[in-house]
Amino acid sequence: MIEPATPRDEAKRLAALHALGILDSKPEAAFEAVVELTKALLDVPMALVSLVDRDRQWFMAKVGLAASETSRSVSFCAHAIHEPEVFVVPDATFDPRFHDNPLVVGEPHIRFYAGFPLQLPSGERIGTLCALSPVARENFDGVGRTRLRLLGGMVLDAIELRTKRAELSRARATLNRHDMLLHALSRPVAFTGPDGRIETCNAAFALVAGGTDPVGRPVADALRLPPGAWAPATESAVAGRIARIEGVGLPVGFAVHGAPDGYAFIGDLTKA
Numbered sequence: 001m002i003e004p005a006t007p008r009d010e011a012k013r014l015a016a017l018h019a020l021g022i023l024d025s026k027p028e029a030a031f032e033a034v035v036e037l038t039k040a041l042l043d044v045p046m047a048l049v050s051l052v053d054r055d056r057q058w059f060m061a062k063v064g065l066a067a068s069e070t071s072r073s074v075s076f077c078a079h080a081i082h083e084p085e086v087f088v089v090p091d092a093t094f095d096p097r098f099h100d101n102p103l104v105v106g107e108p109h110i111r112f113y114a115g116f117p118l119q120l121p122s123g124e125r126i127g128t129l130c131a132l133s134p135v136a137r138e139n140f141d142g143v144g145r146t147r148l149r150l151l152g153g154m155v156l157d158a159i160e161l162r163t164k165r166a167e168l169s170r171a172r173a174t175l176n177r178h179d180m181l182l183h184a185l186s187r188p189v190a191f192t193g194p195d196g197r198i199e200t201c202n203a204a205f206a207l208v209a210g211g212t213d214p215v216g217r218p219v220a221d222a223l224r225l226p227p228g229a230w231a232p233a234t235e236s237a238v239a240g241r242i243a244r245i246e247g248v249g250l251p252v253g254f255a256v257h258g259a260p261d262g263y264a265f266i267g268d269l270t271k272a
Helices: 010-019 029-042 142-184 203-208
Strands: 046-052 056-063 069-071 087-089 112-119 125-133 189-192 198-201 239-245 252-258 264-268
Touching (some): 029 125, 029 142, 046 112, 125 142, 189 203, 203 264
Antiparallel strands (some): 046 125, 056 069, 112 125, 189 198, 189 264, 239 252
16 A cells, blocks of 8 residues: 655645634535435445545545545545546556555445545645445546536535635624624714715714614715715725714714725714
8 A cells, every 4th residue: 555645735735624614514415415416426335525634534525434534544535636637546456556455455445436636726635526436447437527527616616605604604793793882882973885875873873863763864864964064085095074063963073984985984073
């Protein structure tokens, strides 16, 4: 048996894999569906989404195999990540890299292996989608390779979608924390969009706007401003100002901080 070599970009590869936060996660339907499709379309009893960690390969999704991980030293997939395309072993018993591998001479008695390297957009190959069988196969042709390549693309798409969902979840959590802070403020605060309408505000600002919810209304209308009073900076991030406003619930002055994209932050000027 020949143990798999270590990729030259191993530190970067492992960092990219760990950054996904995907190792040791619970089974996910998208990946389970791909291994089932791989089993059916390639006519094999076993299919895996295998991620090659520092000292192990961990199966994010699997069908036809009981184990959840194996040592990296006996991993076929750790060989496959060195290849830019589908890696095929027609009969492991005649391959010097694998003929006495514990996974060949013992359960699950691998003879045929085909693995598509899962390469991230940044270039790191983190694992494979692979098809395995205890029966040798010399005729794994272009159709089989194409199917495995397309199925591997589905795994990569699912990983990207999973990453985007995680980023969205973190962004929502941050937004919720900011929203809690916004509403905890006793002074009036609001944010407006490029169209000059209020996108969010706190209760103190709503009070200044007459006690009704001003979200969605133009700033000038919500605060009953005179013509031309609403003019946030739009060409630079330099703060614009609205003069002191009287007779709209509370006598308050506002500072308007405009951004180049037209969004603006409105905060009161009252002194403590």
